[in-house]
Amino acid sequence: MRVQQSVGEVLPMARKALVALSTHDGAASGVIVSPEGLVLTAAHVVSDSKKHPAPGMRVRVYFDDGKQTMGTALGMDVATDAAMIQLDGQRKDWPFVELRRPQNPVLPGDWCFALGHPGGYDDKRGDVLRVGKIIKTMPNGFQSDCVLMGGDSGGPLFDLDGNLVGIHSQIWEGRDQNVHVSLAPFLRSWDIMKESEVVREWAQGSGGWLGIATRQSTSGAIEVADVADKSPAARAGLRSGDTLVSLDRRPVKTQSQFSAAIRARPAGDSVVLLVRNRSGDRIVTIKLASRPEE
Amino acid sequence: MSRFTTFAFAISLVALSSHAQEETTPLPADQQTNGTRTLDALSLVQNTTRPSIVQIIDENGETAQLGVVVTSDGYVITKASEVPGLDLVFAWSDGTQCAASVVLMDRGLDLLLAKADRSDTIPIAWSPSTKSERGEWMLSFNKPAASAMTIRLGNISASRRSIIGHGAALGIRMDNSRTSGVRIVEVATESPAEAAGIKTEDVLIALDDQPVTDTSSLSRVMMTLQPGEQVKLRIRRGPTEHDCSVRLASKSKVVANWDGEDYANGGVSLRTDNFPDVLQHQLPLNPHDMGGPLLNLDGQAIGINIARVDRVSTFALPMETFWNKVQQWIVADRKAMDGGVPEIRPAESPERVK
Numbered sequence: 001m002r003v004q005q006s007v008g009e010v011l012p013m014a015r016k017a018l019v020a021l022s023t024h025d026g027a028a029s030g031v032i033v034s035p036e037g038l039v040l041t042a043a044h045v046v047s048d049s050k051k052h053p054a055p056g057m058r059v060r061v062y063f064d065d066g067k068q069t070m071g072t073a074l075g076m077d078v079a080t081d082a083a084m085i086q087l088d089g090q091r092k093d094w095p096f097v098e099l100r101r102p103q104n105p106v107l108p109g110d111w112c113f114a115l116g117h118p119g120g121y122d123d124k125r126g127d128v129l130r131v132g133k134i135i136k137t138m139p140n141g142f143q144s145d146c147v148l149m150g151g152d153s154g155g156p157l158f159d160l161d162g163n164l165v166g167i168h169s170q171i172w173e174g175r176d177q178n179v180h181v182s183l184a185p186f187l188r189s190w191d192i193m194k195e196s197e198v199v200r201e202w203a204q205g206s207g208g209w210l211g212i213a214t215r216q217s218t219s220g221a222i223e224v225a226d227v228a229d230k231s232p233a234a235r236a237g238l239r240s241g242d243t244l245v246s247l248d249r250r251p252v253k254t255q256s257q258f259s260a261a262i263r264a265r266p267a268g269d270s271v272v273l274l275v276r277n278r279s280g281d282r283i284v285t286i287k288l289a290s291r292p293e294e
Numbered sequence: 295m296s297r298f299t300t301f302a303f304a305i306s307l308v309a310l311s312s313h314a315q316e317e318t319t320p321l322p323a324d325q326q327t328n329g330t331r332t333l334d335a336l337s338l339v340q341n342t343t344r345p346s347i348v349q350i351i352d353e354n355g356e357t358a359q360l361g362v363v364v365t366s367d368g369y370v371i372t373k374a375s376e377v378p379g380l381d382l383v384f385a386w387s388d389g390t391q392c393a394a395s396v397v398l399m400d401r402g403l404d405l406l407l408a409k410a411d412r413s414d415t416i417p418i419a420w421s422p423s424t425k426s427e428r429g430e431w432m433l434s435f436n437k438p439a440a441s442a443m444t445i446r447l448g449n450i451s452a453s454r455r456s457i458i459g460h461g462a463a464l465g466i467r468m469d470n471s472r473t474s475g476v477r478i479v480e481v482a483t484e485s486p487a488e489a490a491g492i493k494t495e496d497v498l499i500a501l502d503d504q505p506v507t508d509t510s511s512l513s514r515v516m517m518t519l520q521p522g523e524q525v526k527l528r529i530r531r532g533p534t535e536h537d538c539s540v541r542l543a544s545k546s547k548v549v550a551n552w553d554g555e556d557y558a559n560g561g562v563s564l565r566t567d568n569f570p571d572v573l574q575h576q577l578p579l580n581p582h583d584m585g586g587p588l589l590n591l592d593g594q595a596i597g598i599n600i601a602r603v604d605r606v607s608t609f610a611l612p613m614e615t616f617w618n619k620v621q622q623w624i625v626a627d628r629k630a631m632d633g634g635v636p637e638i639r640p641a642e643s644p645e646r647v648k
Binding site: 001003004007008011108113118119124125126127128130132133134136143145148152171172173174175176 | 319320321325427428430448449450451452453455456557559604606607
């Protein structure tokens with residue numbers, strides 16, 4: 001079966017980057033995402049006994065071969081349950097999974113697999129694999145039918161190409177009620193988390209905001225329908241009626257493709273637009289902002 | 295900021311937002327990993343293997359566990375420690391039911407051989423190899439409470455290994471009663487003691503008609519007992535005494551689940567340890583599905599499901615651990631039925647029932 005073959009191909013690399021964690025009050029999992037030993041896990045794993053976030057907390061880390069090291073909790077996003085740990089030492093050759101731009105968005109029905117150490121590290125059993133499907137996607141996470149339990153928290157969820165797509169966060173009673181944090185909360189606060197800061201506000205992770213509404217003209221071109229006051233688009237001089245020819249050198253074909261591409265970029269990132277109107281074509285570089293509060 | 299760091303920064307941020315997506319319509323239940331549409335592809339395997347599985351029916355007419363047909367003359371193997379009794383009732387795939395007698399139990403493997411008086415049974419096909427890697431698809435049968443038996447899909451999830459036993463437990467904390475007996479201080483959630491209706495402040499005064507004088511005498515008796523064994527307890531509650539019968543559980547399971555099972559869905563088996571070799575998988579099964587076969591995608595059995603352990607784990611005995619023994623038991627039993635002398639030495643058949 002195709003799924004079994006795909007899992008078999010990417011599993012060895014994924015397993016090497018998996019770690020079991022042991023804190024003062026329990027067992028958990030994590031995944032190494034850089035050769036310098038940066039580990040992603042869940043925020044509740046590195047919170048103290050009163051459930052307060054605890055940057056600086058010391059964590060024991062177990063590898064598949066039984067070797068151990070220590071790590072220190074960095075920052076975390078307690079609103080979405082995302083956290084980072086830095087492994088001790090100067091090693092620059094930890095086994096890791098690279099965070100790649102996924103080829104496809106994660107969608108309900110996609111096959112995926114979960115790794116972790118349910119119940120804690122067990123050297124004879126090793127890590128535990130569960131292949132399943134994405135059931136639902138939420139703004140900051142996914143629900144899957146890869147069954148999880150205590151000890152899996154912080155472990156990785158992969159797609160069939162071996163891309164890390166989520167971190168195990170919580171379960172409800174149903175066998176299909178296993179919830180994973182997506183990478184959005186991590187990547188949106190990457191540098192803040194690395195600085196051991198705590199993020200407390202729940203953010204949609206809706207990506208960059210340009211400040212325009214679009215419409216499709218009778219000829220099929222995508223046009224600016226409206227420009228929000230004081231928006232990045234307004235500051236760049238975009239006007240109602242301008243045609244959006246290309247975004248980052250790729251042709252703009254549909255409204256949904258355009259808005260998805262903008263939202264796939266973070267606030268602060270710049271996009272290059274080729275804009276056409278009666279006076280001709282021009283290239284504008286616009287720095288995206290955060291969507292203003294309504 | 296150097297060009298390189300800017301670039302690295304951009305990569306990470308790009309990855310960020312492509313994950314930022316709206317809440318989507320949930321996947322319809324029939325398309326989940328064990329949804330009916332996904333399982334449609336397995337209907338051929340389901341139809342060919344289904345006749346080789348019996349449901350073992352308890353006194354309420356419910357399915358207590360499953361069994362695997364191993365010969366064409368009615369021999370069936372199943373999990374020993376949770377069979378409803380020694381007089382078994384089998385429900386066959388053709389809709390008929392019949393009585394079956396227990397031939398023998400092997401407490402080490404937690405297996406039981408039984409025989410129904412039928413000569414038209416279809417034995418399961420065994421796989422030539424039980425070598426299996428993490429991630430290989432496996433199939434098993436699941437009997438939901440209110441509907442028909444259905445095939446289920448899952449994968450080998452962890453390393454093959456032996457599981458050490460830690461003895462049996464009732465699921466109580468206790469101290470010495472002021473008079474003779476053991477006072478119950480706490481009863482573990484979902485434990486054998488709770489199932490038997492034992493309450494705190496009850497005093498346990500006898501086990502299998504042997505007086506229990508204090509905690510150390512109870513501990514000594516418990517050390518001789520195995521998970522799955524049924525024992526009779528005499529309880530003093532206030533001025534009255536009563537007997538209750540209880541099936542012991544694995545101590546490791548009771549300790550791990552002292553405050554209840556971690557969303558185990560349908561519970562866990564009483565005996566979850568002391569196995570010489572197990573395959574671990576994550577199929578969505580219940581304790582009542584133990585005794586059924588673990589099948590590969592070709593419908594060949596590689597083992598028998600022996601313990602539902604927790605929300606994510608089921609253990610199966612791989613066929614090498616039992617198949618030679620089972621064949622010997624059957625040969626010996628057939629000889630005995632013909633009036634010959636059973637060839638099995640006691641060491642190989644710890645508990646000959648017939």
